[in-house]
Amino acid sequence: MKSYNGLAAAIVGPTGTGKTSVSLCLNDYFPVEIISCDSTQLYRGLDIATAKIKPEEMRGIRHHMIDIIEPDSDYTLADYQEAVFRLLPEIWDRGSLPVFVGGTGLYLKAVDKGFELPYAPPDFEFRKRCSEKAEKEGALSLHNELLSVDPESASRLNVNDTRRITRALEVYRFTGRPLSDFYSPPEVHPLGLKMLKIGITMERKTLYSILEKRVEEQVASGLLSEVEGLIEKGLRDALSRRRIFGYSQVLDYLEGRMTWDEAVEDFKKANRNYAKRQLTWFGRDEEITWFRREDFEDEAVLVAAVAGKIRDFIDDCRAGKDAV
16 A cells, blocks of 8 residues: 655645545545535535536545535634644545635635634624725725734725635734734645645636536535525525525525526626636746646546646655655
């Protein structure tokens, strides 16, 4: 049995580029276990709009960090990091290569860099007050508040990114320390982790077309019924608070704030905007090796190229370990 101790791969990139299909095919080359790196797929019952993989599609490969909490449960970045840090040694002990798959870049970064993360549970009353302040006084007022206590975080956050500004203020309020204090990587990773990051991308026009078609398929496969079922279970407030696209638009429709056609179109727009944000986030990471789908004849050729890159990474790491 080959040892992959301390090693991991990640398949990242914008939503809709086929990261899942690539990751599943990697099992033809290595024994892999897949770790979801998607902040929405953690929640049970939120299946359709999150494009969650079905059990019958997993090809017998172990999948982790999917369906682990209820939609009304709180789950932080620190919770994710802690769970994955417990999980990785178990995967290595089984002789498998952990492969992270998803588009939540901050989740991956927390694992990859091994940051010390703050324990600061969500404070929804505080978040509501921040939202009301931004609405009443403008987003700049909230940004200025952060600037006074955490100038480093304020400098890297867009003035209109009220969600992340609020979280930074929330961390400071709970811990008494700026959020930026927690984002200095340790000199040595807690698990000695070495990660190869692979990005899957494609021409933007093609991607947007795929995303629009996917929304139509999600709607046709029963998204409205899924949301109605969640509301019947008493999860309406959780859906409203989470603001996960797809669910928030259907909720707006059910509560009379949008027509059905407006909700579907807004869902499509939200997907496009999310893909743009992901491209920006991952585009800043110089450690990612990118593969454009248009550069490969078909999926099999793309997967072979990705597997070759991972194999070289594993061989290089093993050679380095042997030399020590």
